[in-house]
Amino acid sequence: MHEAADGGLARVRLPGGVLSAEQLRLLAAAAVELGDGHLELTSRANVQIRALQPGAPVELSDRLYAAGLLPSISHERVRNVLASPLSGLDQHSRYDVLPVAGEVDRLLCARPGLAGLPGRFLFALDDGRGDLASAKADVGLRMVDGERGELLLAGVATGVLVAVEQAAEVMVAAAEAFLAERAEQQSEAWRLAELTAGPKRVLARLRLGEQPTGRLGEQTGRGLAAGRLTDLVGAEVLVVTVPLGVLDAEQAAVLAEVAEQADTQQRPVLRVTPWRSVVVAGVVEGAVRRLEAVGLVLEPSSPWNGVTSCAGRPGCAKALADVRGDARRVVPGWSAASGRRVHWAGCERRCGRPGGEFVDVLALAGGGYSVDGVVMEVDEVRAQ
Numbered sequence: 001m002h003e004a005a006d007g008g009l010a011r012v013r014l015p016g017g018v019l020s021a022e023q024l025r026l027l028a029a030a031a032v033e034l035g036d037g038h039l040e041l042t043s044r045a046n047v048q049i050r051a052l053q054p055g056a057p058v059e060l061s062d063r064l065y066a067a068g069l070l071p072s073i074s075h076e077r078v079r080n081v082l083a084s085p086l087s088g089l090d091q092h093s094r095y096d097v098l099p100v101a102g103e104v105d106r107l108l109c110a111r112p113g114l115a116g117l118p119g120r121f122l123f124a125l126d127d128g129r130g131d132l133a134s135a136k137a138d139v140g141l142r143m144v145d146g147e148r149g150e151l152l153l154a155g156v157a158t159g160v161l162v163a164v165e166q167a168a169e170v171m172v173a174a175a176e177a178f179l180a181e182r183a184e185q186q187s188e189a190w191r192l193a194e195l196t197a198g199p200k201r202v203l204a205r206l207r208l209g210e211q212p213t214g215r216l217g218e219q220t221g222r223g224l225a226a227g228r229l230t231d232l233v234g235a236e237v238l239v240v241t242v243p244l245g246v247l248d249a250e251q252a253a254v255l256a257e258v259a260e261q262a263d264t265q266q267r268p269v270l271r272v273t274p275w276r277s278v279v280v281a282g283v284v285e286g287a288v289r290r291l292e293a294v295g296l297v298l299e300p301s302s303p304w305n306g307v308t309s310c311a312g313r314p315g316c317a318k319a320l321a322d323v324r325g326d327a328r329r330v331v332p333g334w335s336a337a338s339g340r341r342v343h344w345a346g347c348e349r350r351c352g353r354p355g356g357e358f359v360d361v362l363a364l365a366g367g368g369y370s371v372d373g374v375v376m377e378v379d380e381v382r383a384q
């Protein structure tokens with residue numbers, strides 16, 4: 001929970017981005033009954049509910065606990081585990097890392113000392129495609145084949161290969177090594193990269209062998225375009241862009257309905273991505289039409305792909321503009337996806353900005369925006 005200008009703000013962590021249809025319904029109902037009616041998807045593949053009324057947090061906690069979304073009060077802030085959203089679904093996936101993400105979460109919550117990790121500390125499990133590179137996770141694993149992954153520390157490849165059966169244990173041990181090193185350096189660092197020789201020292205504490213090499217192989221870090229693909233067992237998978245990462249109750253209901261009817265094949269159907277979209281696996285016919293009818297985006301050329309924003313007004317007291325309102329007015333007029341990421345921010349903190357390069361659309365005190373440093377009125381803002 002945080003206090004924001006429009007009331008309480010609750011962040012619900014989803015390790016691996018995995019969410020069931022039932023959990024999505026519960027979150028949407030909680031947003032309507034206790035908050036402002038919307039679910040926000042975050043750059044860490046979590047969900048936020050804003051504008052909670054006084055007293056609502058207790059009721060919300062009870063509901064989340066009952067739905068399995070709050071397994072540990074003491075560790076809630078540190079359950080930051082990303083995983084490749086298409087894991088196990090297509091030919092670029094060398095190994096399905098979602099169960100490993102679940103195991104990292106379970107081990108994290110089982111160790112009392114790890115409740116002391118900074119809330120910014122991040123784990124990432126990359127199924128081999130390199131899509132999580134820009135997250136620069138403190139502790140990562142990138143699968144190199146169907147049995148082993150390379151350990152990444154502060155986004156840097158270590159050259160150390162770990163058998164997948166040991167992966168969760170090694171990753172959690174790396175987090176413990178970070179805490180030990182931080183204590184020894186008498187540092188208040190939130191991230192591994194902020195410690196003096198952080199990756200090298202953590203690796204030495206793990207006693208796994210090699211030193212960081214800085215090699216990173218090919219990593220796209222680009223996220224996912226909206227659209228449809230066929231998975232390895234011939235089922236249809238949808239990548240659904242949620243404009244500005246804000247889901248209303250109707251959109252959430254349709255997503256849950258589509259997920260409920262999907263052919264699960266014993267795998268998670270709904271996966272929230274770090275790019276303000278949701279992957280839905282094994283969908284049945286008619287799903288695209290139903291999702292598009294409520295304003296969700298399945299078109300790869302839609303200008304909404306790659307556009308993100310911070311909360312802006314009225315949710316944030318620091319905001320100089322209603323950035324979401326302005327983006328909703330302007331973006332639909334853009335001819336097509338620019339292929340570049342665009343981030344609208346209400347002030348220089350640029351909360352929620354994507355990793356890597358992006359077009360910087362920054363609200364100005366006197367009105368209008370600076371777009372990569374060029375001042376213009378809101379109606380003149382273009383992704384190009």
Ligand code: SF4
Pocket residue numbers: 310311312313316317318319320345346347348349350351
């Ligand atoms: S970028 Fe600024 S205006 Fe936007 S949410 Fe962050 S602090 Fe608020």
